Structures are given as C-alpha cells and as structure tokens.
Amino acid sequence: MTSPPVVAVDVGGTKIRAGSVIDGVVDHLREVPTPAAAGARAILGTIAEVARRVIRDTEVSTPDASTPTWRIGIGSAGVIDPDTGTVVSATDSLAGWAGTALTAEITARLGAETRAVNDVHAHALGEALAGAACGTQSSLLVAAGTGIGGGFIAENRLLTGRHAAAGHIGHLPVAAAQGLPCPCGGMGHLEAIASGPAVLSAYHRAVGDQGPGGPRVSTTRELAELADSGEAPAQRAFEQAGRALGSALGGVANVLSPEVVVIGGGLSGAGELWWVPLREAFETELIPAVRGLSLRPAQLGQDAALIGAASLWSSGRVSTDETTMTSSGELQ
C-alpha cells in the first residue's frame, strides 16, 4: 500500500467526525459538534482543529515514525464538486456553507493538500472499497436518515454528474408521497414519505398527535421504540417508509442495473419492521432482466464516509480502482 496517511473528515449537519486512515485502517477517531449555525468560517475552523488533533494523536502514538506528509480527505454535507473542492450548494442546516472554497480553505489552515466530496458520495466509495459492495464494479449506496441520499458507482467510478449533483434519490416522485411537501420545495418526492422526519410526520398525521402539549414523540428513535413495543400506528409509519423506499429503489435498479444495492443511514437500524416491506417492495418492482439483484445493509457504519474520503488520495479522485482498504471496525 503506497497511499499517503490521510486525515479523513466527515462533516455532517450535527457533528464533525474525523480519524486517521493509514494503510486502510481508521484510527484516532474524534467527534465534535458542528457549529452549524455559526457560519462557514466557524465550520472550517472546527474541521481544521479536529484534523490537527487527529494528526497530533497519531504522531504521539507512533513517536518513532518520521513525520509524514499528511493529506486531508473530506466528505461533507452539501453538494460538493470534487474537481474544484467547493461547496456548490447546501441546505440551511449548514449556515453559509454554500459557496465555500472548502479544500482551499482547509489547505490554507493546515498546509496540507485537501480533497473533498459529498458525504453520501464518500459513504458510497467507502462501502464499495471495504464494505457491503466490496468486490463489485457497480453499486448503488442509499443513505436513509434525515434525508435520503445516494451514491452510484459504475465501472469503479463514482458518478458525480453535472454540477456534482448526482445521487439525489430522495427526490424521485413516488406514489406514496403524493400531496406531501418535500424539503426541496417540491411535492410528492420519496424523501417526503421515507426520511426519518417523514416517518415521524406520518405518525403524527396518523394519530393526530399535535395537541397543545406538543407531540408525544419527537424523534425517530423514540418512534422506533414505540414501534418495537407494538404500537400499530408507529409500526405503520416505518412500514410505509420502507415500502416506499424499496419500491423507488426497485425502479432505480431497473434503470441502472447495478451489481448490488446497499442501504445505510440511520433508518437502516430500524429493524425488520422497515426492512421486510423494503425488500418486498424492491423485489416486486424488478423486471425479469434485473431480478436476483442483491440488496444489502451497509457494513461500515460511520467509518464508511471516512474510508471513502480517504480514498480520494489512494485511488484517483472518485474511483475505487486498484485499492484495497479495510475498516478498523466491523471488518476486522
């Protein structure tokens, strides 16, 4: 393995997670809250600070090693152009993030060469390199959580698309979401029925749980507990979200025919209540030519985005060619 040591950073709406990735092993993890409301300068400062700490931790733990030339690999929320390293656009959850010259700013702060890609795209690269899609040349990774994003890899290359905007699987129109507003401003998109917040909203609609005392459950996690305890409306909210996602992914599989579809993100921990209708709906939609397509849970958890971000330095910009990486976590 000749890839340089990388500090990989996963920049999300609520937290920034970073670790060293050396010879494919993720280590010296750190996690801090994202100063999401404080603007781009604060976020950049936090990224630089956490990266500095990872470098220091790594160098302290291997004092005999000569100081290496570190590189920085970032997977960030927002539409990230990997060619220019800029934030093309971002939702309001990261104030002022759109337009940030992400890689240039981090290089200026750390003196280290930096590459960046969208966080879900990094996730897809990670699972393709070392996770559930390892060994395939084409895969579709779907992260279902606060939003529903995707990353499609064909012939070992991540598809980033015009304006680096590819992967917005949550914005497929679907029958189950008809009439429901989508965070993008549109109507009837998958995300409006199948994201975490959408599951919660569906439950609130079903039980009328929006009285003056406020809703009885306010997080997807609480709702999952209710569902596990057998509450029917909570169960139905997850079932309907799983079914909508499975159906949409079956349709996308008919269009892309990848070797494998990998499902990650927070909702993928929701259990059989969500997975069973998801699988069923997925398989129902597949045309004969595509049948037998493998649908798998993601394997690397939060490390996927770090491994994917680090791979920007080991296997070409957004390629999974000629690289063997392993996670320090689930795979070893």
Added chain:
Amino acid sequence: MTSPPVVAVDVGGTKIRAGSVIDGVVDHLREVPTPAAAGARAILGTIAEVARRVIRDTEVSTPDASTPTWRIGIGSAGVIDPDTGTVVSATDSLAGWAGTALTAEITARLGAETRAVNDVHAHALGEALAGAACGTQSSLLVAAGTGIGGGFIAENRLLTGRHAAAGHIGHLPVAAAQGLPCPCGGMGHLEAIASGPAVLSAYHRAVGDQGPGGPRVSTTRELAELADSGEAPAQRAFEQAGRALGSALGGVANVLSPEVVVIGGGLSGAGELWWVPLREAFETELIPAVRGLSLRPAQLGQDAALIGAASLWSSGRVSTDETTMTSSGELQ
C-alpha cells in the same frame, strides 16, 4: 477518420434497417420486415442478407475503391450483452431471440467481425456522438414508443449494467400508473401509462370505446390525429402520458444529473400536446441543484441507432470518446 467501414443494422420488432456507415456518413439504406414470428434463424438470415446487400450496393457505387474489410455493428431489440454479443433476453415480439449468439452467428454467415448492443443503447450512442447530445460527456436518451427505454452515458461511456440490463426507464413505478398492469408483469410502471399502447389504452378506458364493433381507433397514430382534430379524451391521453414521462424523467435527472436529457421514439412526434406537459412536469420535479438541465428532442431519427451501432467499431465498445461522426440526414 481511421474507423473501418461498417454495415450498421437496427433490428426492431417490426423491421430491420441497415446502411453503410463510412467516415460517419450513413448511406445505402435498406429496410425489410423483421420475420419476428419465424424464430432466431430467420431473423439472423434476414440480418445477414440485408447486410450483404448494403455491402454490395456500397461497393457497386464506388467501383474504384479496393474492397474494404467490412465490420458489422448491430443495435437490436432485447437485452444485448455487448461483451459476449449474445441476446440475454427478449420479449415475445421476437420469437426465440433470447439466447441467440448474435455476433457469432452473423460472423459465421458473413465472415465479418460483428459487435452488437441493445437498440436503445445504440440510439443513445448515436445521439451522443452526432445528435442532440453531441459535445456532452453525459446524457440520458429516452426512447418513448411501443415501450419506453433508455440509454445513459456518463463520462463518454454507455452504462450497460449488470446483465447488460441497464436503461429500463419504463419500469420506474409512478403515481400516474398506479393499478395499471405493465408489460413486464409488474404493476404501476411508467410504461403502463406513457408508452404508445398505454396512451391508446387510456383513451379506450376514457371513452369506453371497446364495444362489439371494436375500438374506433386502433393505432397511436390514429389517436394522434384525433387529438390534433381537438377531441378532448384523445388529447388528455397524450397529456397524461407526457406528464407521467416528464415527472419520472425529472426524478431520474435528480438521481443522475446528466448534462442533457434527449427524448426520441415514436411518441416524440406527438406534438405540443405531449411535449408541453412533459417539459412542465420535468421541470417541476428538478431540485435546485439540478435545475436548468436541458431537455431536447432527439435529432437523428432512425439514423441514431445506426450511427450508434457503427460506433462500436470506432470508439471502443460502448464509448463515445475520440470520435466525430455526423449523420447523412438531419445534420448536414
């Protein structure tokens, strides 16, 4: 231009069309009915015969030229694996076509090296090389006619997918088709509301035009004439098909973010009645990051598949790299 002279053959369910493609110019066109019910041997014999005639016509018209080494490029209905040159699967409209070793059989008959790809994939290659997507690196071609197929090109490479099955855009589940059976055996797919036969069926459902005397209109062309003459149910059938296609393509554009979406196939001649709702629905679905995406009519008509099939010999298997081709038709 150093590409060899190619006989390009477009094998459809009703007709086989062939022509020479030399230095990017399509010429010496021939068209014969497909012996679709007579089995693979008959179809292969017809392909070989029409290719022989094109070669003879070309050589007669240029008697001074030394006899070139001809290659054969085929775009065929059915799922075609371009690596093996076999028909992976096909609908019943081509009896016994599935399983045919297409390129090997044609080489055996003609003594000429042969390459093959799916006909809609050939169409996509043709439009990318010399038509509406010329000059782009990524494009989505959709052919809307008897079925609804697609070809997606990214980084100048046609995506063929696992089992060469990519491109089945007609088999996206869509709200407008809920409850309608799809030719694939599934339910509620785009093709069930937006293909030519689906438009006809929608009209028949709307007017109850299925009495003992049989339906008043029995082809999409007749229905288009009725719509042009102002009959409201005929107009609504086209409008609803256009809207369903546009909405689905907007969703796919959010996932793939190509540089351009190109619409061809028989329905693309249906006029503003179909195009206006198609464009409107397409643009309505686009997320901000994808907005401004160009939606264009195909330019090359039936020559697209020939140019695409010929390109299998000039620009790598399914690539549009380093090739400049022009149509002998609309572009000159």
